[in-house]
Ligand code: SGN
C-alpha cells in the first residue's frame with residue numbers, strides 16, 4: 001500500500017494544529033496582579049499626591065489606565081481577596097469577615113484559568129484562613145505575615161523563615177517564580193504584598209524618609225460626625241485609638257503622665273535606665289523577630305523620637321496632630337519600599353522580554369483613611385475605604401496609555417475581566433462582569449453597573465464599625481446601617497465629596513432617595529443577598 005498521501009495529509013494537519021496552539025498561546029497574555037494591603041489611592045502620586053513619591057506606580061499609570069472609581073464590595077482584607085478569586089459578593093462565597101476559613105469546596109479563578117492553559121501562582125499575603133487551592137504554585141504568609149524575617153508556608157506544607165524585609169522577600173520569590181516557570185505556558189501570578197498594613201514598619205533604608213515633610217491635616221480631621229451615628233461610634237481614630245507604643249513605636253520610659261499645673265512630667269527613669277528600658281522594648285513583639293542590625297536601627301531611630309516626644313509633653317489636639325504626623329511618616333516610609341519593589345518587578349519584566357505580553361495590574365484590597373474623618377483603617381462605604389487604587393498596563397491596548405477612567409468597577413469584576421483577556425467565558429457562579437469593554441473604549445456609554453453594591457459585616461471588633469449595605473452611583477451613595485446603629489444615610493458626592501452632610505431626611509432629595517432605594521433593592525435581589533433583603537424590607 002502507498003501511504004505517501006495520507007502521511008502528507010497528517011503532517012499538514014499536525015503543522016496546522018501546532019500553529020493554532022502556538023497562536024492561541026501567543027494571544028493568551030500573561031497576567032501579574034500586584035495586590036497590596038491597605039494602600040490608599042490618596043497615597044499615590046498618580047492619584048494626585050504631591051508630598052510623597054511613588055515613581056514606579058506612577059510609571060505603570062503612565063503606560064496604562066488609572067481607575068478613579070474602582071470600588072470594593074466589602075472593605076477588609078480577607079473578604080476582598082475572596083471576592084477577587086470567586087468573582088462573588090461575600091454573602092455568596094461565604095467569606096464575610098476576616099479570620100474565617102474560606103470554603104474551598106467552591107471553584108476559584110485560577111482553576112478556570114488552568115483549564116484554559118494557564119499556569120497560576122499566589123505569592124505573599126493571602127489571609128483567607130484555608131491554604132490556597134487551585135494555584136499550581138503558592139508560597140504565602142500565615143495570617144497577616146510579618147514585616148521582618150517573615151515565615152512563609154508553601155504547597156509542600158513547609159514553613160520557612162526568609163531573612164529580610166517582607167516586601168523585598170516577596171519580590172525575590174516573585175522573580176524566582178518567573179525565572180523557574182514553564183516558559184511555554186502563559187501565567188497568572190498574584191503578588192500579595194503585606195505593605196502597607198498596620199503597624200507600619202518601614203524597611204531600614206526608609207526609616208525617616210519623610211521626616212522633613214509636614215503633612216497637612218485633612219480638612220475633616222476634626223470631624224464631629226453630626227448626623228452620622230455609625231461614624232460617631234467607630235474606634236479607629238488617629239488621635240485616640242492609634243497607640244503611641246505599638247502603632248507609632250514610641251516607647252515611653254520617661255513616664256507617660258502629661259504635665260500637671262505646668263510642671264514638666266518627671267522622667268520615670270533616668271540615664272542608663274532609659275537605655276535599658278529602650279533595649280528591652282525593642283526586643284519584644286515584632287522586634288523579637290529582628291536580627292541585631294535590624295533591631296539596632298529601630299532602637300536608634302525610634303529611641304531618638306521617643307526622647308524628643310518626651311521633651312514635648314504634648315496633650316490635647318497637639319498630641320493628636322503629633323500622632324497624625326508620625327502615622328503619615330511611618331505609613332509613607334513603608335509605602336516607599338512597596339513602590340521600589342513594584343519597580344523591581346517591572347524592571348524584571350523589561351529585562352526578560354516579558355513586558356510585551358504581560359498585563360500588569362496594581363490594586364489594593366481596599367482603600368484606607370489617612371486621617372480623613374480623623375481615622376486610620378477602612379471598613380466604611382465612605383469614599384476613602386470604598387475606593388481602591390486600580391491601575392492596569394495592557395500592552396495589547398496601546399491606546400490605554402496614561403488614561404484616567406471614571407467608570408465604576410468593583411472587585412467582583414476583576415475575575416470575569418481576567419478571564420475575558422483570553423476570551424474565556426465567565427462561569428455562571430461569578431456575579432461580577434468583565435470590564436474589558438471599558439478598557440477597549442473608556443468612553444463607552446452603555447457599560448454601566450447602574451450603581452455598585454456594597455455590604456460590610458465585621459462587628460463589633462476590632463474597630464466597631466456597624467454592619468451596613470448600600471449602593472454607590474456616579475453621584476450618590478445610599479447606605480443602610482443595621483447593627484450597632486440602625487439608620488439610613490445619603491450623600492450627594494458632587495456637592496459633598498467628603499460625605500459630611502447626611503441628606504437622607506432632606507425633602508429636596510426625596511425623589512433621588514426613592515430612586516436609589518429602588519436601585520439598591522434591585523441589586524440586592526439580583527445578587528440574592530437574603531440577609532440584606534430582610535433588613536431592607538424591615539427598614540423601609
Ligand atoms: C488587625 C489590625 C486592624 C485591622 C485588621 C484587619 N490591628 O486586626 O487595625 O483593621 O487587622 O486588617 S493590629 O493591631 O493587629 O494591627 S486587614 O487588612 O487584614 O483587613
Ligand code: CA
Pocket residue numbers: 037038076077365366
Ligand atoms: Ca487590607
